[in-house]
Amino acid sequence: FFLFLFLSTTTHTHTDTDRTQRDLLKKSWYGRPHNRKFRVGAALLAHDGTIFTGCNVENASYNLGICAERTAIAKAVSEGYRSFKAIAIASDLEDQFISPCGGCRQFMREFGDQWSVYLSKPDGSYLKMTIEDLLPVSFGPEDLKKKRVFTTQFGS
Amino acid sequence: FFLFLFLSTTTHTHTDTDRTQRDLLKKSWYGRPHNRKFRVGAALLAHDGTIFTGCNVENASYNLGICAERTAIAKAVSEGYRSFKAIAIASDLEDQFISPCGGCRQFMREFGDQWSVYLSKPDGSYLKMTIEDLLPVSFGPEDLKKKRVFTTQFGS
Amino acid sequence: FFLFLFLSTTTHTHTDTDRTQRDLLKKSWYGRPHNRKFRVGAALLAHDGTIFTGCNVENASYNLGICAERTAIAKAVSEGYRSFKAIAIASDLEDQFISPCGGCRQFMREFGDQWSVYLSKPDGSYLKMTIEDLLPVSFGPEDLKKKRVFTTQFGS
Amino acid sequence: FFLFLFLSTTTHTHTDTDRTQRDLLKKSWYGRPHNRKFRVGAALLAHDGTIFTGCNVENASYNLGICAERTAIAKAVSEGYRSFKAIAIASDLEDQFISPCGGCRQFMREFGDQWSVYLSKPDGSYLKMTIEDLLPVSFGPEDLKKKRVFTTQFGS
């Protein structure tokens, strides 16, 4: 169902993809701010290799805060990007692969469901999943145009 | 991965569960309001059999709206309920099982990941899935208490 | 700019309005749930005298929570109400009139800007303000239909 | 209550502040993306003169979108900024000063209530207001630490 890999830290030959992946994971860690409650960082890899980092932005009215993943994506969109290869997420939770919340999964889904999400641990290990793995049976912008019915089994 | 059933409309002997299920699906349909853009309804079944209906509440600042599923759950919580068996969702999209957005999946997840979600079509057919099916590798309120690290492979 | 009144607790003749007002403030207090971080309650008075209570509904992903005021309004809307007279808000903050967040002010604004908000303290004192006082120079659903330009001083 | 100025486009001597202000308004316009429904742009001026631009980022689940103002601020925070002088907002609404929604006002408020917001029209005219003007009687991060009561006039 998903791929588990321990990220090797020993020096050996890396392919370009290895380097990008490691760079992305590293940058997701540095994206973490010194926030009050829950420090999360994200790094987003655009189709042309540009990396955008994000942190969670808290608010005194909790529900108006923005997660690290959404910050990274909004940054990229505001620079004209709409096509992404991968996003990596990091936190300081010791024994847990930090996972995107449902809101962020839907926010990622807006840009397709076949790109990758790296859920990482502070020790550098990670899970690699697709948006579709994380948000199955989803809907996206293309579904807003679909046909609607006016009568149903239940009456209108 | 998930269960597909066409809801029979012919008259035959129903078990209690059948009746509750059908009632829930019917009520989710009636929850739909006459909104500007996208009419969605939800019906939430609490542990004691009480059903709460919800509709989406729109806002001129789109991102401040609330989905039908969250309305139904917030209603139930404000009446003291925190344990649920199932939620059914209905819309007027013709050929599509209406699916909860990622934000709603996380909102449902707050109350456990083993209860059921019915994604329905206007013709009465539906998919039955669990929260865990819809939001795999999720985190919930219990995860907020977990241990944090102070040094990592990447440096602090 | 706003009206300050200390709610008398002595027994004397109350008008109907006094009673409704006091009832609303009392109910806003009872709306408060036993939440993890910040206990807020709200009571919403509909045009026909019906009162809807709400509490804040938290989420492990903080930004997916819903404030007490929005819960009360979403409940009312899902029961077919769209016209309101007043909303009262209560919290356990000792020396402070609990005030709605900006998100809730916009959520209230959807239903007009001339109805009342009671910001209360645990000792029963309160401020009475209108939505317009709390969200000046606002926009609402009627503004979404306004005319747009295609050329500007700044070029397109 | 607020200051109204028509931004002159004729060539005359500008002070530094004039230039920065004009630059900010111009950049807010260019921040506008080609979105489906409502094109809004924002430009945020940090304490050291750096300008961050933002656009609204839409989502198929409307309530998961992010406004232009929040995008600009989240970008700045993710680059380590937390002190701001002004934000300008632009849209293509012809006869209207585009105003921040309540959610954005609260998001701005997190960083103080004495900095400036420019609400502009496509013809270059604008209103200049403070966060406090736009969100009176507000609460911010400093209020989360205040004392709570355990008994009240209304009982527990």
Ligand SMILES: [Zn+2]
């Ligand atoms: Zn998130």
Ligand SMILES: [Zn+2]
């Ligand atoms: Zn939803």
Ligand SMILES: [Zn+2]
């Ligand atoms: Zn609020």
Ligand SMILES: [Zn+2]
């Ligand atoms: Zn906004």
